[in-house]
Amino acid sequence: MYIYDDYDQKMVEERVAQYRDQTDRFLAGDLTDEEFLHLRLRNGLYIQRLAPMLRIAVPYGLLSVAQLRKLAHVTRHYDRGYAHFTTRQNLQLNWPKLEEVPDILAELASVQMHAIQTSGNCIRNVTSDQYAGVARDEIEDSRPWCELIRQWSTFHPEFNWLPRKFKIAVTGAREDRAAVQVHDIGIRLVEQDGEVGFEVLAGGGLGRTPVVGPVIKPYLEKKHLLTYLEAILRVYNRFGRRDNKFKARIKILVRAMTPEVFAAKVEEEWQSLKDGAATLTDEEIDRVRACFTEPTYESLGDDVPEYKAALNEDFAFKAWVSRNVAAHKKPGYAIATIAFKETGIAPGDVTDEQLEKIADLADKFSFGEVRVTHEQNVTLADVRKSDLYELWQELVRSDMASPNLGLLTDIICCPGGDYCSLANAKSIPVAEAIQRKFDDLDYLHDIGDLDINISGCMNACGHHHVGNIGILGVDKKGEEWYQVSVGGSQYNHTALAQILGPSFAREQVPQVVQNIVDTYLEARQGEEAFIDTFNRIGLKPFKDRVYA
Amino acid sequence: MPKIILDGNVTDSDFDVQYGSDLEADATNVLLPMKTWLEQADKLKGRNDIGIWLDADGEPEEIADHVNSFAVIGLNFPTFFDGRCLSTANILRRKYGYKGELRAIGDVRRDQLEQMRRCGINAFQLAEGQDADAATSSLTSFTVGYQATVDQPEPLFRRR
Numbered sequence: 001m002y003i004y005d006d007y008d009q010k011m012v013e014e015r016v017a018q019y020r021d022q023t024d025r026f027l028a029g030d031l032t033d034e035e036f037l038h039l040r041l042r043n044g045l046y047i048q049r050l051a052p053m054l055r056i057a058v059p060y061g062l063l064s065v066a067q068l069r070k071l072a073h074v075t076r077h078y079d080r081g082y083a084h085f086t087t088r089q090n091l092q093l094n095w096p097k098l099e100e101v102p103d104i105l106a107e108l109a110s111v112q113m114h115a116i117q118t119s120g121n122c123i124r125n126v127t128s129d130q131y132a133g134v135a136r137d138e139i140e141d142s143r144p145w146c147e148l149i150r151q152w153s154t155f156h157p158e159f160n161w162l163p164r165k166f167k168i169a170v171t172g173a174r175e176d177r178a179a180v181q182v183h184d185i186g187i188r189l190v191e192q193d194g195e196v197g198f199e200v201l202a203g204g205g206l207g208r209t210p211v212v213g214p215v216i217k218p219y220l221e222k223k224h225l226l227t228y229l230e231a232i233l234r235v236y237n238r239f240g241r242r243d244n245k246f247k248a249r250i251k252i253l254v255r256a257m258t259p260e261v262f263a264a265k266v267e268e269e270w271q272s273l274k275d276g277a278a279t280l281t282d283e284e285i286d287r288v289r290a291c292f293t294e295p296t297y298e299s300l301g302d303d304v305p306e307y308k309a310a311l312n313e314d315f316a317f318k319a320w321v322s323r324n325v326a327a328h329k330k331p332g333y334a335i336a337t338i339a340f341k342e343t344g345i346a347p348g349d350v351t352d353e354q355l356e357k358i359a360d361l362a363d364k365f366s367f368g369e370v371r372v373t374h375e376q377n378v379t380l381a382d383v384r385k386s387d388l389y390e391l392w393q394e395l396v397r398s399d400m401a402s403p404n405l406g407l408l409t410d411i412i413c414c415p416g417g418d419y420c421s422l423a424n425a426k427s428i429p430v431a432e433a434i435q436r437k438f439d440d441l442d443y444l445h446d447i448g449d450l451d452i453n454i455s456g457c458m459n460a461c462g463h464h465h466v467g468n469i470g471i472l473g474v475d476k477k478g479e480e481w482y483q484v485s486v487g488g489s490q491y492n493h494t495a496l497a498q499i500l501g502p503s504f505a506r507e508q509v510p511q512v513v514q515n516i517v518d519t520y521l522e523a524r525q526g527e528e529a530f531i532d533t534f535n536r537i538g539l540k541p542f543k544d545r546v547y548a
Numbered sequence: 549m550p551k552i553i554l555d556g557n558v559t560d561s562d563f564d565v566q567y568g569s570d571l572e573a574d575a576t577n578v579l580l581p582m583k584t585w586l587e588q589a590d591k592l593k594g595r596n597d598i599g600i601w602l603d604a605d606g607e608p609e610e611i612a613d614h615v616n617s618f619a620v621i622g623l624n625f626p627t628f629f630d631g632r633c634l635s636t637a638n639i640l641r642r643k644y645g646y647k648g649e650l651r652a653i654g655d656v657r658r659d660q661l662e663q664m665r666r667c668g669i670n671a672f673q674l675a676e677g678q679d680a681d682a683a684t685s686s687l688t689s690f691t692v693g694y695q696a697t698v699d700q701p702e703p704l705f706r707r708r
């Protein structure tokens with residue numbers, strides 16, 4: 001992973017000092033609430049319903065064991081012993097004390113971490129494919145490009161006060177696991193005439209007005225990445241709406257201008273930057289790439305008898321492997337994902353001890369690194385197949401062996417009304433009620449791939465628009481109701497879910513999900529996944545069943 | 549005469565900002581709204597005792613041909629969390645090669661100065677109640693940045 005040099009380190013340290021000064025001035029009454037609000041947001045500190053919430057950046061989801069151990073320490077020492085993985089591959093603390101945040105940041109800086117730009121109307125943490133560098137379907141590793149974007153966007157002086165938050169995602173694989181179509185900017189590594197460059201999308205997003213982002217540049221040479229981004233951001237900073245926060249995202253601007261006109265405007269601005277000093281040099285690309293070289297893989301066969309034997313003998317292990325393990329590009333290796341979706345625990349919640357356990361497991365089995373996924377899980381990307389059984393046994397002992405990755409109970413869920421002051425409704429208890437209703441693992445495996453996404457309000461942090469089943473908390477005359485939609489999907493064929501009809505009370509939601517699942521199971525042909533059945537039969541049968 | 553921070557020092561400026569759109573017959577040492585100036589451009593062109601200021605939605609393209617005849621250009625920040633003028637500053641300096649004083653006016657507060665400076669703004673007329681000395685020290689709260697900016701056209705990766 002990327003290792004800071006003196007410059008990188010100096011910047012995070014200067015930021016800690018600056019933020020400490022801002023906090024002191026606020027506590028002394030020298031900064032108004034409003035002024036401090038904007039300043040603390042740029043450091044990931046929200047004041048929530050119950051307490052402050054601090055969002056810590058995990059650049060494109062990558063963590064070292066030293067960082068995991070530090071996070072465990074921070075969680076234990078400054079919070080109540082648990083933290084929360086977010087859908088943006090970040091980590092949130094739910095109960096830090098405002099006056100201790102500068103100390104937390106100083107602790108984080110000691111392991112090359114920070115909370116810079118994790119909220120506020122600025123460029124947020126860049127996200128990527130959790131399988132970057134190890135996936136079989138990869139054109140090129142996206143992580144060096146993510147890191148280059150991270151550096152470019154960190155404290156960019158011109159783009160710190162945008163009309164609205166701004167999210168960039170990058171993927172280097174053929175299958176899009178980074179949801180680039182629903183980001184403010186989506187970047188795909190693509191091949192053209194034997195050269196690899198970027199396809200650039202702009203103006204996608206979820207939230208109140210979900211939009212699949214159009215391509216504004218079909219092919220961009222690599223060296224132009226940063227100048228082209230600068231051109232997009234400048235056009236958005238100047239012309240994005242600021243009069244109405246619900247119309248301030250770049251998707252509204254792109255739509256108002258039309259993608260063609262927007263692209264032309266960016267192109268014009270870019271001409272004044274192209275080939276200038278911000279053009280990437282080969283040396284810089286090589287310098288950053290050198291941080292993401294392959295670990296020292298052993299040369300192994302892909303046929304591993306002891307692994308096969310364990311699969312045959314232990315059904316529970318087999319169930320876990322069938323969901324939580326993915327193919328690795330190297331023979332004899334596998335990608336293993338720990339699902340943090342145990343029933344009764346809020347999706348994405350992790351304890352200090354689990355963080356330490358993950359660190360130990362990563363040390364032992366996966367070259368000392370892990371990745372946080374945008375499904376709020378944790379991936380060990382480089383596990384020898386021959387170690388999988390032992391890894392799984394250790395996970396079982398630590399209550400981290402949920403074999404439900406990608407299944408109905410692997411629910412993506414925002415913090416909702418339990419923690420978030422913007423919420424219309426709670427989301428965590430809804431997730432739990434669904435998990436309780438669907439507690440039969442054989443049945444879940446039979447249902448197969450099915451994403452449920454829950455957001456507590458229109459801000460869509462739970463990405464409900466792209467869930468196969470999306471659940472959105474709405475406010476009806478002060479009461480919490482839930483609008484259910486069906487047929488969304490992520491990945492290569494991003495589609496936005498369609499609203500089923502009038503919303504439901506919380507108690508009704510699990511049964512609604514059951515009715516949707518029943519409709520699917522009855523209509524399914526062969527091995528068809530939920531989303532394929534939906535695409536074949538459409539919304540109506542689901543609607544008829546649910547409102548019968 | 550307003551107090552401003554100019555190139556890192558607190559000083560009195562000869563130029564004051566005029567917010568109203570009327571043009572007084574004896575106007576001098578004043579920054580006029582861009583619209584007022586453009587309407588009277590024939591009369592005002594070439595007068596270096598008259599400057600101009602742009603609001604956050606003011607398009608610098610409109611004064612592209614005149615930029616270097618101004619001694620002072622003001623950029624108005626309607627609120628401290630409106631960053632449009634940071635892009636305007638970039639365009640004036642980088643595209644049009646503006647060399648004169650570029651002054652932030654309006655809701656100008658110390659925690660934003662360092663970013664403004666990097667975008668090419670070299671003078672600051674602070675909002676009411678801001679402490680000029682404290683603000684001056686915040687100009688250098690960071691000693692290094694990654695990007696190619698107006699104050700440092702070579703990005704860090706070409707220097708590291």
Ligand code: SF4
Pocket residue numbers: 414415416417420421422423424455456457458459460461462
């Ligand atoms: S979707 Fe709404 S309720 Fe949920 S975390 Fe985001 S802002 Fe809060």
